[in-house]
């Protein structure tokens with residue numbers, strides 16, 4: 477089936493060697509280069525909402541998804557101008573209880589990074605970018621009691637939609653890539669989300685289960701050749 481690569485990013489910012497979560501950073505220069513490579517080969521970067529018809533097999537074309545996990549402010553500051561330059565859209569997965577705060581869930585690393593606040597997210601949305609849901613607190617869904625599924629999976633969608641009247645958010649991302657069959661069944665039965673992305677490495681294809689989508693982990697050492705091989709050819 478037709479390949480539909482979905483890129484996974486966290487931070488778009490230059491980073492010092494000392495940062496514990498260094499692998500989650502792509503510098504603005506490298507991000508620009510990666511977008512340039514894909515644009516050069518005729519590919520259009522799309523949000524999960526715009527990518528869905530390609531994943532469903534209803535549309536075909538040279539497209540790829542762009543996703544940013546967690547909602548860092550550096551994505552607004554550094555990635556947005558580059559997305560605008562290439563005319564690409566993307567989905568940023570937001571942790572609804574931490575809007576305007578920092579990555580509290582990484583507390584053990586003592587490495588705080590600011591998350592977008594409501595005005596930031598408004599700017600993001602009004603610039604043609606999209607938002608997805610990344611639970612209320614960035615909880616691991618692996619061992620979460622079923623009685624808490626609603627508060628972590630469904631309530632954050634309502635909360636985010638209430639922040640932005642008239643908007644509807646239909647894309648979900650499993651924190652840490654953690655999910656169980658129970659979680660996936662719950663999401664499917666709730667009909668709250670049309671897509672859900674994992675951290676399973678690989679290129680998604682048309683016809684894949686839309687609630688179990690694999691992604692390409694984009695890194696700072698991926699220049700022209702690696703971007704071509706990993707995203708376009710789908711070589712792991």
Ligand SMILES: [Zn+2]
Pocket residue numbers: 545546610614651652
């Ligand atoms: Zn995350």
